[in-house]
Amino acid sequence: MTENHLQHGPAQSGPTPSPGSASAREADAATPLLSLRVPLTPGQSAAKARKYGSLYFAEHWIRTMRGYGWTVAMTAVGTPLVYLYAMGIGLASLVDANTNATLDAGNGAVVSYLTFVAPALLATAGIMVASEENTYPVMSGFKWRRTYYGPNASPLGSHQLVNGHALGVSFRLLLTTGIYFAFLLLFGAVPESTGWIMIFTAALGGMAFGLPLMAYAASITEDRGQFAMVQRFIVMPLFLFSGTFFPLASMPWAVQWIGWVSPLWHSAELGRVLSYGYEEPVWLTIIHVLYLAVLALAGWVFAQRIYERRLGK
Amino acid sequence: MPNIAAPKQLTRTVITARGLTKKYGDFAAVNGISFDVPAGESFGLLGPNGAGKSTTMRMIGGVSQRTSGELAIMGLDPEQHGPEVRAHLGVVPQQDNLDEDLRVRDNLIVYGRYFGLPHSYLRPKADELLEFAQLSDKAKAKVDSLSGGMKRRLTIARSLINEPKILLLDEPTTGLDPQARHILWDRLFRLKEQGVTLVLTTHYMDEAEQLCDRLIVVDKGEIMAEGSPAALIREYSTREVLELRFGSERNTTVAAQLEGIGERLETLPDRVLIYTHDGETSLEQVSARGLHPVTSLVRRSSLEDVFLRLTGRSLVD
Numbered sequence: 001m002t003e004n005h006l007q008h009g010p011a012q013s014g015p016t017p018s019p020g021s022a023s024a025r026e027a028d029a030a031t032p033l034l035s036l037r038v039p040l041t042p043g044q045s046a047a048k049a050r051k052y053g054s055l056y057f058a059e060h061w062i063r064t065m066r067g068y069g070w071t072v073a074m075t076a077v078g079t080p081l082v083y084l085y086a087m088g089i090g091l092a093s094l095v096d097a098n099t100n101a102t103l104d105a106g107n108g109a110v111v112s113y114l115t116f117v118a119p120a121l122l123a124t125a126g127i128m129v130a131s132e133e134n135t136y137p138v139m140s141g142f143k144w145r146r147t148y149y150g151p152n153a154s155p156l157g158s159h160q161l162v163n164g165h166a167l168g169v170s171f172r173l174l175l176t177t178g179i180y181f182a183f184l185l186l187f188g189a190v191p192e193s194t195g196w197i198m199i200f201t202a203a204l205g206g207m208a209f210g211l212p213l214m215a216y217a218a219s220i221t222e223d224r225g226q227f228a229m230v231q232r233f234i235v236m237p238l239f240l241f242s243g244t245f246f247p248l249a250s251m252p253w254a255v256q257w258i259g260w261v262s263p264l265w266h267s268a269e270l271g272r273v274l275s276y277g278y279e280e281p282v283w284l285t286i287i288h289v290l291y292l293a294v295l296a297l298a299g300w301v302f303a304q305r306i307y308e309r310r311l312g313k
Numbered sequence: 314m315p316n317i318a319a320p321k322q323l324t325r326t327v328i329t330a331r332g333l334t335k336k337y338g339d340f341a342a343v344n345g346i347s348f349d350v351p352a353g354e355s356f357g358l359l360g361p362n363g364a365g366k367s368t369t370m371r372m373i374g375g376v377s378q379r380t381s382g383e384l385a386i387m388g389l390d391p392e393q394h395g396p397e398v399r400a401h402l403g404v405v406p407q408q409d410n411l412d413e414d415l416r417v418r419d420n421l422i423v424y425g426r427y428f429g430l431p432h433s434y435l436r437p438k439a440d441e442l443l444e445f446a447q448l449s450d451k452a453k454a455k456v457d458s459l460s461g462g463m464k465r466r467l468t469i470a471r472s473l474i475n476e477p478k479i480l481l482l483d484e485p486t487t488g489l490d491p492q493a494r495h496i497l498w499d500r501l502f503r504l505k506e507q508g509v510t511l512v513l514t515t516h517y518m519d520e521a522e523q524l525c526d527r528l529i530v531v532d533k534g535e536i537m538a539e540g541s542p543a544a545l546i547r548e549y550s551t552r553e554v555l556e557l558r559f560g561s562e563r564n565t566t567v568a569a570q571l572e573g574i575g576e577r578l579e580t581l582p583d584r585v586l587i588y589t590h591d592g593e594t595s596l597e598q599v600s601a602r603g604l605h606p607v608t609s610l611v612r613r614s615s616l617e618d619v620f621l622r623l624t625g626r627s628l629v630d
Contacts, residue, residue, distance in 0.1 A: 042400035048429025154427035155396035
C-alpha cells in the first residue's frame, strides 16, 4: 500500500495547534492571568532566606510532621505508659521485693526501681525518636521522595536544610520528653525538684545520637538495609548495655565500655542526678554534658558538610 | 517563523554563559559552551539524554558548581550569590519533588516560605496559582492522588510562587500523555506572554518547535548549532523530506539506486530519507526508476532532521 500525504510542520504552518486550539481558548476565558504581585524583591527574599532559612525549613518540617501526627502522639503518649507499667510497676514489683543493694542512690539512700529506671526510660525515648527521624526521612529527602531538592533550588542554603531538620527534630524531641516527663510525675517517679531539667538533657541525648546518625544517613546513596543494621547492632545493644535497667557497674568490665561510649548512658546518668540526686563526682556530670554536646556538634558539622557536597552548594 | 509571538523587547541579557564547563573526573559533561539569553525569550537546549542539558540547568540554578568558565544570571554569579540568583528563578526539575506528606495547596505555601514570603500573600497566591494550573478542585487533595500531568502542573505552579522572571524547565513534559503535554504547553505559553523568560531542556523536537524562540542543539556537552527552529531547519535541512520504506532488509540495497534524487539521502534501519525541496516530484522520480516502496510519506523538515544531520544520530533512540 502506498500512502502519500503531507504533514504540516509547525515551523512553517503559523500558529501552533495547542495554544491556539479550541480547548485552549475555552480555558482562556476560564483562567485569569496571574495578577497578585509578590511583595518582596528577589534581593529582599534572598536576605530573608539567608537570615531565617533554617527556621523556614523547620516550619516545613513541623508541617510535614502533622501528616504523621498519630505516630508522633502514640510515641509521645503510648510509649511512656507501656514502659512505665511494664518496667516501673511490673518488673519493679519483683526487683523491689528482692533487692535494694543495686539501687543505691550513691548517698546511702535507696530508691525504688521505678525511680531508678524512670530517667533511663526518658533518655531512651529521646534516642528512639532521634533514630527514627534521622534515618529513613533523611534517605527519603535525598533519594526516595527527593524532598530536599525542592528547597535546595530555592534561596535556602544546603546547611540550612540541616539546621531546619535539626530544629524540627529538637521540637519533636522536646514534645516527646515533655510528655514523658509528665507521665513520670503522674507515676510519682521523680522525687527531686530539679527533675524537669531532664526534659532537656534527654532531648540533648537524642541529638547526640541523632545528629551523627543524620550525617551517616546523608552519606548513604544506596539502601542496603543499613538502617536495620543500625537498629539491631547499635540501638539495641546501647539500650541493653547502657545502664538502663540495671547500674552499669553491675556489668562485667569487658562490656562496661559500651556504656561509656553510649550517649544513652550519659543521658540516663544525667537524668538520675537530676531526678533523685544520684551522687557521682561533679567531673563525671560535666563529662556527661560535654560528651553529649560534642557528639551532637560533631554530627551537626559532618551533616552540613555531607549535605553541601550532595546538594551541590 | 517561530510559533510564539516575538517578545516585545530583547534588550537585556538575563543569562550569560562563557566557556561553561563541568567535568566529573576526566569526563566533560558540559564542555565549554557559551550562550546568552535575553529577557523575555524562550530559550531551549535540545539534545539527546546525556548531552549535558540538565547539568547546564543545574549550574544556572546554582545547585552545581562549574569546573571552569563564566556564568551570570541577572548579572550575578550563582556560586558567589547563590540565594540572590535562586530568588530570581523558578525551577521545574526533571523529576517531580513535591512533598507528598503535604496537601496540594500546602505544597505551594510551604515553598513560598523559602522566599521569605508572608502567609498573607501566600494564601491568595496559592489559590491563584492553583486556578492557573487548573488544580483548584484538588487544593486539599493529597499529592499522591494526582496524575502525572497534574503533578507536573503543580510543580510549575510551585515554581511560580515567587513570581520569577526566569523559569527553568528541565524536560517539562517527559512521560506525559499528549493531552497533558498540550495543557502544559498552553500554560507555558501564557507565562511567556506575561514576559517570563523560559529556559527549557527537551529531547522532543516538537516541544522545541512549539515553545522555543531560539535554541541550541547540544550533543556530548558541546553546542552543535544555534538559532530559531525555522532558521535551523533552513540551514541544516531541506524544505521537505520524502520518507520511503522498502522493508527493513531492502532499505540499504535500494538506497544505492536512489542516488541523485533530492539533495541528500539518509539511510536509517527502518526507512530511507530523501531530503528535497519538492517531495512529490522526488517521489515521481523514485517511481520512474521502477522502485516501489511499501509506504511513502512526504513531510516538512523538522528539528529531528537537523539533529540527524548534525550528529548522525536520532534524538530519541
